[in-house]
Amino acid sequence: MITVRVPAKVNVQLGVGGLRADGFHGLANVFFAVALGDEVTASPVPAGEGVTLTCSGPDAGVVPLDDSNLAARAARLLAAHHGIADPGVHLHIAKAIPVAGGMAGGSADGAAALVACDALWQLDTPMETLLELAAELGSDVPFALLGGVALGRGRGEILEPLPVEGTFHWVFAVADGGLSTPAVFRECDRLREEAGTGSGESDVPEPDAEPALLAALADGDAVALAAALTNDLQPAALSLRPALAATLRAGTEAGALGALVSGSGPTCAFLAKDADGAAAVAEALRASGTCRTAHATYGPVPGAGVLA
Numbered sequence: 001m002i003t004v005r006v007p008a009k010v011n012v013q014l015g016v017g018g019l020r021a022d023g024f025h026g027l028a029n030v031f032f033a034v035a036l037g038d039e040v041t042a043s044p045v046p047a048g049e050g051v052t053l054t055c056s057g058p059d060a061g062v063v064p065l066d067d068s069n070l071a072a073r074a075a076r077l078l079a080a081h082h083g084i085a086d087p088g089v090h091l092h093i094a095k096a097i098p099v100a101g102g103m104a105g106g107s108a109d110g111a112a113a114l115v116a117c118d119a120l121w122q123l124d125t126p127m128e129t130l131l132e133l134a135a136e137l138g139s140d141v142p143f144a145l146l147g148g149v150a151l152g153r154g155r156g157e158i159l160e161p162l163p164v165e166g167t168f169h170w171v172f173a174v175a176d177g178g179l180s181t182p183a184v185f186r187e188c189d190r191l192r193e194e195a196g197t198g199s200g201e202s203d204v205p206e207p208d209a210e211p212a213l214l215a216a217l218a219d220g221d222a223v224a225l226a227a228a229l230t231n232d233l234q235p236a237a238l239s240l241r242p243a244l245a246a247t248l249r250a251g252t253e254a255g256a257l258g259a260l261v262s263g264s265g266p267t268c269a270f271l272a273k274d275a276d277g278a279a280a281v282a283e284a285l286r287a288s289g290t291c292r293t294a295h296a297t298y299g300p301v302p303g304a305g306v307l308a
């Protein structure tokens with residue numbers, strides 16, 4: 001039996017370019033892995049019994065346990081890559097990452113399942129190959145293998161690890177219900193059209209990593225990082241879920257250095273000065289009535305890894 005721990009991500013910068021002909025947006029995506037994470041356990045079942053799934057945790061009821069689950073798809077993809085015709089594995093997901101919350105929880109489970117099945121089946125797949133398989137599963141899956149802090153380009157899957165100093169303290173305010181990532185991108189395009197700027201590749205400048213943000217990460221400077229946080233999807237997430245404005249305000253009023261919607265939302269992320277500051281912001285958010293719950297955590301942390 002193999003258990004893999006895998007981090008959630010927050011995008012400290014999410015720069016969204018114009019809509020491309022292939023239906024994707026060019027991104028400048030600075031991923032940051034946080035200790036809030038899932039655990040995926042792979043247990044052997046006799047060959048030919050297929051891939052079975054269970055899930056536990058507060059959001060377990062809304063996690064699909066059919067073939068669409070990214071953990072199951074990852075196990076099958078790894079087996080197919082190695083020519084294993086009749087894989088047998090049971091995967092249990094201990095879910096702590098909010099579902100459809102903009103923290104790439106499904107992608108994290110996909111990455112964790114790749115690592116767990118690779119160890120269970122003693123395949124020793126090189127990291128480079130795992131990263132290629134991860135990119136086939138989804139744009140956010142490779143980062144969950146890598147962890148740390150990285151710049152994602154293309155659809156987010158071309159990754160460049162970034163230097164970072166020390167530990168940053170975060171709070172995540174979990175909303176009731178999720179937001180569909182494709183719906184948030186569509187709303188982003190719609191708002192750009194409405195504003196008259198256009199939403200195509202020729203209308204929107206190609207996004208790039210902000211030098212001030214990269215310097216703040218490399219210096220371990222939380223105040224500077226807070227000032228540099230940006231998310232081009234935030235107006236769209238707020239348009240679809242106006243109540244998030246009150247959540248962002250509650251965290252800022254409680255002393256957070258900076259606040260933004262995490263990825264496509266609706267989870268809101270807050271940067272705190274230190275661990276005590278994060279605990280205080282989380283407590284204030286829980287008491288504010290503007291979110292379902294709030295978690296204090298930290299990062300960066302490594303990507304998907306087998307627990308000893």
Ligand code: ATP
Nearest residue numbers: 069070099100101102103104105106107109140181
């Ligand atoms: P992202 O930030 O990568 O766009 P997200 O964090 O907003 O994604 P996820 O938690 O990954 O959202 O879930 C998005 C959808 O993916 C869910 O609504 C669910 O139908 C599907 N899904 C597939 N596999 C999983 C999984 N292992 N855990 C959670 N959701 C999954």
